[in-house]
Amino acid sequence: MDNNSVSRTNIIGAGEAGIAVxxxxNKNVIHKTNSLFWDTKGIDIxxxxxxxxxxxxxxxxxCQLFGDVSGKKLLEIGCGSGQSLQYMGGRKASELWGMDISxxxxxxxxxxxTAYGLSANLICSPMEExxxxxxxxxxxxxxxxxIGWTTDLEGTFCRIASYLKKDGVFIFSWSHPIHKCVVAENNMLTFxxxxxxxxxxxxxxxxxxxTLSDRKLSTYVNALxxxxxVIEQLIEESDDEIIQSQDSGFARKAKMLPVTFVIKARKL
Incomplete structure (x- = not known):
């Protein structure tokens, strides 16, 4: 094992990703690495x-965190392949914007x-800049x-605050940090x-x-x-109906601990 390797299991999505190095x-190197990942095999993997x-x-x-978005202006950070923007367009948002590093x-x-008769202002940029x-x-x-891909969490949250109107809402989700620490082994959960x-x-x-960093939940809260x-809601609970519809080790794990978290915050 390389001296820079660490003996830990890294969980990416629902699977284990092996040895971390x-x-x-270095934000420039990280941006280059991650933009190449999403330009090539990110979605496939x-x-x-x-x-x-x-x-x-x-x-x-x-959860119903958004409420009625008809006539509202929305920006997505990390718009990926556009499905979430399509969802918001279908709910009659008046203006769609998207940003992605890829x-x-x-x-x-x-x-x-375009295939759904929608349009958006799209910008290719790291979210920090x-x-x-x-x-x-x-x-x-x-x-x-x-959001977890950012190299500067506090800077990114400050930039997002600058985009919002007063009393504007910021909603984001990411892999729960506890989930990233625990694996299922022999019908047991192990740190x-x-x-x-x-x-x-x-x-x-x-x-x-x-390239990633697994931040504590308190790091997100304090950066906000x-x-x-001001945080209005923090969602950690998994939906029992969705869990019941799946029969997998990942679903069984989700019964025991949070695997996703969502925060709704409002700009003061």
Whole structure:
């Protein structure tokens, strides 16, 4: 094992991704690595999470975090292939915007929306950087399983706050940090990683590479507070109906601990 490798199991989505290699936090290198991952094999390897699902076993249909978005201006951070923007377009949002680090994903979003008679202002950029998105403009900013890719959480939340109108709403989901620490072995749940370890690591998946950091839940909460948000809801519970519809080790794990979290926050 390389000296920079760490003996821990890394969980990407619902599966285990093997050995992590610790890396320095160089945002330019990380952006290059992750944009290449999503330009090439990202969707094939990890699949896509999109509304009405926030992630594994949590849905907007059950949580109703958005309410009526008709006539509202919405921005998606990490728009992927466009399915969530399509969902919002179908709910009569007046204006759709999307941002993604991957040129390939942006083009897929454009094609997907066109097929449904929709359009959006699409921007290819890391979420941490200024990229021409208007400020004090949006009623909602949301992100479905994308915020965790940022190299600067506090900076990203501050930038998102700048996009929102006063009292605007920010909703995002990500893999629950406890889920990233625990694996199912021999009908038992076993800790394989420290919850407090927020170091950056690289994982190779099917000849592709991605780089991530697993942040504590308190890190997200405190970063939101510093950016001027007040949290209105934190969702950790899995939907029993969705769990019951699946018979898998992952579903059984979701009965015991949270695998997805969703936060709804409002700009003060």
């Amino acid at each position: 610790s890396v320095d936090m 990890l699949g896509a999470t999109s509304l009405p699902l926030y992630g594994a076993f949590v849905s907007e249909e059950k 040129e390939n994903q942006i083009e897929k979003t454009r094609q997907h929306l 200024k990229c021409g998105i208007p400020e004090d403009y949006f009623d909602y900013v949301y992100s479905i399983y994308a 394989k990683k420290s919850y407090f370890d927020e170091s950056w690591y690289s994982v190779s998946l099917e000849e592709s590479e991605l 507070s510093k950016a001027g948000f």
